[in-house]
Amino acid sequence: MNTKTVRIGIAGINGRVGRLLREEVVAAGAIVAGGSTRNGIMEPASSDAAGPACPIFTSIADLAKVCDVVIDFTNVATVRMHAQALAQAGTAWVLGTTGLGEEDQAAVDAAAQRIAVVQAANFSPGVTLMTRLARQMAAALPGSEYDAEILEMHHRQKVDAPSGTALAIGNAVADGRGIVLKDHMEAARDGHTGPRADDAIGFAVLRGGQIVGEHSVIFTSANEQISLTHRSFNRRIYATGAVRAAQWIETRGPGLYSMENVLGLE
Structure with missing residues (x-):
C-alpha cells in the first residue's frame, strides 16, 4: 500500500x-x-x-x-x-x-x-500488549486463588474514573476468566466492606499533577504476586x-x- x-x-x-x-x-x-x-x-x-x-x-x-x-x-x-x-x-x-x-x-x-x-x-502498542497479557494471565490464574486489582493514575483534569484504559484491562481480565466485568467489578471501597469476594476485579483510581497515564494490573495469591505496569510519558x-x-x-x-x-x- x-x-x-x-x-x-x-x-x-x-x-x-x-x-x-x-x-x-x-x-x-x-x-x-x-x-x-x-x-x-x-x-x-x-x-x-x-x-x-x-x-x-x-x-x-x-x-x-x-x-x-x-x-x-x-x-x-x-x-x-x-x-x-x-x-x-x-x-x-x-x-x-x-x-x-x-x-x-x-x-x-x-x-x-x-x-x-x-x-x-x-x-499505545504497549497497552495493547499489556491488555492481551492480562487476559492470558487471568485465564491461567483462577479467581479463587489469585485476586485481580487494577491501579491507574492520570492528570488532575481527567473527568472519568476509572479510565477507559483501566476498564479495557478489567474487561480483558473478565474475558480471561469467562465472566462479565460489570458483575464482578469493585470500583468503590469505603467503610466496612467485608472480605474480598472470589472473582472480584478491583479498581483503584489516583489523580494528580500532569501524569499522562499509568496503569497496573496485579494478581496476588497467598504465596506470590505478579504485576504488569505501563507508563505513558507523552x-x-x-x-x-x-x-x-x-x-x-x-x-x-x-x-x-x-x-x-x-x-x-x-
Missing part, C-alpha cells in the same frame, strides 16, 4: 490529541485531508511538523466526504452522530473515544456492518498508534477491528 495516498481526516483537530495527530499524519507520509472543529476555525500550528493548512469543517459528514479514514478522539456525545455520518459516507473510522454507553456502542457496531472501524480505549504515543491504525484500516472491508488486529496479534 502506498501510504502517501491515504487521506486522513482528524475530528477535533484543535484538541490536544488532534494537534499531535496532525503532526503524526504528516510524519507518516499520509495526507491531512481535513479536520473538524466546533467553530470552523483551525488554530495555528505550533510547529512546521504539522504541515500546511488543511480544509476545516463543522460537520463530520462534510469531513467524511474528503477522507478515506477519519480519526476520532472527540466526545462520547458525538459517537452516534459520527457513526451514522461515516457509515453513510463509506469512510473508515478510527475511534478512540471512551465512556460509551450501550446505545453508543450499538451505533458503532451498526456502523461496522457498513465500514471498517478500529475501536480502542488506548492506541500523549504522542496515542496519536502515533492511531495513525498506524488509520493506514492499516484503509484497505480493510467492513468490520469492527481492534489494535490487536492492527499489530497482527489477531
Whole structure:
C-alpha cells in the first residue's frame, strides 16, 4: 500500500490529541485531508511538523466526504452522530473515544456492518500488549486463588474514573476468566466492606499533577504476586498508534477491528 495516498481526516483537530495527530499524519507520509472543529476555525500550528493548512469543517459528514479514514478522539456525545455520518459516507473510522454507553456502542457496531472501524480505549502498542497479557494471565490464574486489582493514575483534569484504559484491562481480565466485568467489578471501597469476594476485579483510581497515564494490573495469591505496569510519558504515543491504525484500516472491508488486529496479534 502506498501510504502517501491515504487521506486522513482528524475530528477535533484543535484538541490536544488532534494537534499531535496532525503532526503524526504528516510524519507518516499520509495526507491531512481535513479536520473538524466546533467553530470552523483551525488554530495555528505550533510547529512546521504539522504541515500546511488543511480544509476545516463543522460537520463530520462534510469531513467524511474528503477522507478515506477519519480519526476520532472527540466526545462520547458525538459517537452516534459520527457513526451514522461515516457509515453513510463509506469512510473508515478510527475511534478512540471512551465512556460509551450501550446505545453508543450499538451505533458503532451498526456502523461496522457498513465500514471498517478500529475501536480502542488506548492506541499505545504497549497497552495493547499489556491488555492481551492480562487476559492470558487471568485465564491461567483462577479467581479463587489469585485476586485481580487494577491501579491507574492520570492528570488532575481527567473527568472519568476509572479510565477507559483501566476498564479495557478489567474487561480483558473478565474475558480471561469467562465472566462479565460489570458483575464482578469493585470500583468503590469505603467503610466496612467485608472480605474480598472470589472473582472480584478491583479498581483503584489516583489523580494528580500532569501524569499522562499509568496503569497496573496485579494478581496476588497467598504465596506470590505478579504485576504488569505501563507508563505513558507523552500523549504522542496515542496519536502515533492511531495513525498506524488509520493506514492499516484503509484497505480493510467492513468490520469492527481492534489494535490487536492492527499489530497482527489477531
